[in-house]
Amino acid sequence: MDAAGASPLTVWCCLCRRALLYLQELAEELTSVCQPPAPTEDPQEPQRVQRKRRRKKEEEDANSDDPTQDADFVPSKDVLLQAEEEEESDAALSEESELEPLRGHSVRTSSGGRSKPLCRGVAPNGFHNSIMAPVEKCSSLTCSLREQVHSQWEFPDWIPLAHNWTCLSESEAAPYLPVEEKSPLFSIQREGLEDGGALYRLNRFSSLQPHEERRDTAFFVGGPIWAMEWCPTPEGAAATQYVALYCHRTMEETHSVVGLHQGPALLQLWGLGTLQEGSADRAGLAYAIAADHGCVWDMKFCPSGAWEPPTPPYLDGSVVLYALPHPGALQSSLVVLLEGVQHTTTLQVGSIQAGSANECGQCFSLSWMPSRPHQHLAAGFYDGTVAIWNLLTASPLQRVSHADGSLQLYPFQCFLAHDHAVRSIEWCKANSNFLVTVGNDRKIKFWDLRRLYEPINSIKRFLSTEVAWLLPYNGVTVAQDNCYASYGLCGIHYIDAGYLGYKAYFVAPRKGTVWSISGSDWLNTVAAGDITGELVAAVLPDLAVNPLNVKRSSDRRFPVYKADLLPCSPAVPGNSEPVLPRTRRYSEMVATAYVRFRDTDLRSFKNFPSREPMRRMHKQEGKAELSLDRLQLEALHKVRFSPNLEACGWLVSGGQAGIVRLHCLAGLAAAVDPQLLPQSRAHYSSHPGPPVSPPSE
DSSP states (O other): OOSTTOOHHHHHHHHHHHHHHHHHHHHHHHHHHHSOOOOSSOTHHHHHHHHHHHHHHHHHHHTTTOHHHHHTOOHHHHHHHHHHHHHHHHHHHOOOOOOOOOTTOOEEEOTTSOEEEOOOSBOTTSSBHHHHHHHHHHHHHHHHHHHHHOOSOOOGGGOOBGGGOEEOOHHHHGGGSOSOSBOOOEEEEETTOOOTTOOBOOBTTOBOOOOTTTOOEEEEOSSOEEEEEEOOOOTTOOOOEEEEEEEOSSTTOOOOSSSOOOOOEEEEEEEEEOOOTTOOOOOEEEEEEEESSOOBSOOEEOSSSSSOOEEOBBTTSOEEEOOOOOGGGSOTTSOSEEEOOOOSEEEOSSOSSSOOTTTTOOEEEEEEOSSTTOOEEEEEETTSEEEEEETTOOOTTTEEEOTTSOEEEOOSEEEEOOSSOEEEEEEOSSOTTEEEEEETTSEEEEEETTBTTSOSEEEEOSOEEEEEOOTTOSEEEEEEOSSSOOTTOOEEEEEEOSSSOOOOEEEEEOSSOEEEEEEETTTTEEEEEETTSEEEEEEOOOTTSOGGGOOOGGGGEEEEEEEEEEESSOOOTTOSSOOOOOOOOHHHHHHHEEEEEEEOOTTOOTTGGGSHHHHHHHHHHHHOOOOTTSOOTTOEEEEEEOOSGGGTTEEEEEETTOEEEEEEOHHHHTTSOTTHHHHHHHHHHHSOOOOOOOOBO
8 A cells, every 4th residue: 555545554663663762862862862872881882771771763664554553553651661761771870869969960851840860870879879878968957956956065064073972882883784794705707808707705895996997896894785875975075985884784684665664774884985097995884873763765965065964764764864974083082983973954744843763654765856955855754755854954843952051853745645655755956846756556657846736746556665857857767666667668767757658668677676776977877786696787768859769779778797506515416507495594504505696898999799698687687587486695786886976987886785785887978078077076175165173063
């Protein structure tokens, strides 16, 4: 049939094909205008993509007279196919980052209005530039915000007094000390190094010498660790770093969440040295505080104003605030154990005329107002109540002074946040009007403190254990218990507060319960420890942009170390693996088993997907076995990133064995702007904080 007598179907197909080719040429023309020149590292990639497109065009021309092709021809499907080809072309060149424009990166605006800078190439630490770009952005943003909301000195009236501190004798200190005098046997295997499999056993309150290359260390605190926090230092002060922690007195100690508990407790303050490159300071116990309020589930330092009072919640329902002397101000002859400390303030629920410390049950979580003057402190209790105190109040209805100089404060705001215990509470660092709570009722609630009659958003998903709210984002990263989690979905999730309407982003899968999570505003990274003994970290994408299209999220997470419980004796003949004793008694377990730590080389992430720690982590994510019928001696209970610029790459963790590990994520810390630290030091030198002086008489 000639052209004049062509059928309507053939004419329609020709028009559609020409329209499709026109759209394809238009898309290629717009892409060539918006995209930067192709990288010179691999010029063969664009040619392969172009040959692929030419072959497709030739196949379409060859099949143009095929009636079956005309019958099934649907332009919308070909448009989708074309979009997929363009996406494959971009992936072949580089991974596109879901980030805001940074440092002059070219930007391509999609039809949905989302700006996506093209971060090509690999960063010096081995990660792709699309992964590392948010780290550079967040470090600068964190430094800028801290200059606005942090201060050099707060609560000057709460300087500790020397006569409020009393040294303990050995007999007086004995009821407060952890029972175990020696740690369980453990070994450390470092990736790329032959350590010979040496076994270590530390005495109570002793530590290992930091490794010369990796700079990691370990120390034994005496019992299972359930509370831990870094002491904040002023930005730019080359000061010694300190970590405060609490551990149970015995390895098998348990506490019911119902009711109150009293008894001896010991708060430990450990000095870690300056943690600077080239320093080899050994971790040591600076001093400890003996108290009689029961065990501690959480503790917080004042966010700024260096060496400020820490606040621990106790199992007797009270929240106690201590004004601690700086260890450098104590006399060298002073023994490490102190008692009779006159705490600065006791925070109680209720009011002067009514209420008691035990009416709300145990206190499980605390959060200190992140912006100066840091006068508000929030706490979550067993009955679902959240109480907020004003530490600087002068109201006679909220402040009671005692003859010994201590204070008793009552909250100015209380509300019922959950139907069960409040497991974790976090303040928004960008705006102190907002906070988030998670409870045993499986709900995550975001609150505006100006409108407490209902939450901003309430999400019921799973049983959460802890949350971390990073500075730049409108949502929280949540760790979860695996009891209510769907198969394959247990782990770490990012939950949007509801303002942007983004769906949850799955940060990392975990096989067992994730006990603790911590986020670093400097590194845009979260770290979590779980019941299987694995400490994993994940570099977050820019969550100000919808994370729905984040590619290869598995490349963003990596193991810091893995703790395994292994038998000391060789395998039984006929069995492929050694057998561990099925016991929950610590004495029986340590007699036949030891803890093996397998550390990742965190100085560089080059060729990371093919390295043994990554392969092991991915295998554990899908096939890890949970041994719940024995003592979980390898479990990790607490993980904390350093909030200080001078030690922003350091991560401390501890768990059931009572062994605290300290690691440096040098590969990530190198991405922080190198000018920030010199600028902060120059600013601190010109505006120094209060001098470190001995406690006043």
